[in-house]
Amino acid sequence: MNKTHKKAALLAIGTALTVLLAGCAMAPTSQAVDEATAQVLKNSFREQGIARLDRLKLDASNQACSEAAGEPLDEKLAKAIEEANLQTVKFPSDGKFIGNWSEGEKIAQNGRGLTWSDKPGEANGGSCYNCHQISKAELSFGSIGPSLYNYGKLRGVSDPAAAASKPIVEYTWGKLWNAKAYNACSGMPRFGHAAILGEQQIRDVMALLLDPQSPVNK
Secondary structure, X not given: OOHHHHHHHHHHHHHHHHHHHHOHHHOOOHHHHHHHHHHHHHHHOOOEOOEOHHHHOOXXXXXXXXXXXXXXXXXXXXXXXXXXXXXXXXXXXXXXXXXXXXXXXXXXXXXXXXXXXXXXXXOOOOOHHHOOOOOOOOOOOOOOOOOOOOHHHHOOOOOOOOHHHHHHHHHHHHHHHOHHHOOOXXXXXXXXXXXXXXXXXXXHHHHHHHOOOXXXXX
């Protein structure tokens, strides 16, 4: 961040604090705090490379979850969000769900991508280990999401191409494509919907999770 942008960010923070302090006597509402915070964030970011300010815009699904502030959504609203997101799920164009698990492992380990210094069109990583345990051999992993170790094995997937495996295969694809289709306020990245991962990359992550030969299922 250069001096001009630092100055603008500090000015924005100062303005926001002034507004909040001026309203202390009247106990500022949470809406006022949220608006001031949003303004600080907006003024603290700048566009550079592929990092654009449109990343700060919330779609209807994220907006509803943000406004819920951690509280459960109304059941009707949650269902409507899930149904709307389910409509965005695109199944593989050639009908092939499973790729190469070793490539999927590389994607799971790779946390790079989407920064201002990355070039347009460069492949992103999935950074899966930041939130999940995936293989038994991995010693360092996040716990925000559930463990995925033995993901396919626990679900009885011995052959991902078999008809009996179709429901879990399609569910797993949908979850990777757009997690909000199954959990309205899921914090999992919408890998396919947001174009974070390409179709072949998702196939490879599918293999990592479901192929019996993958270290996930050993």
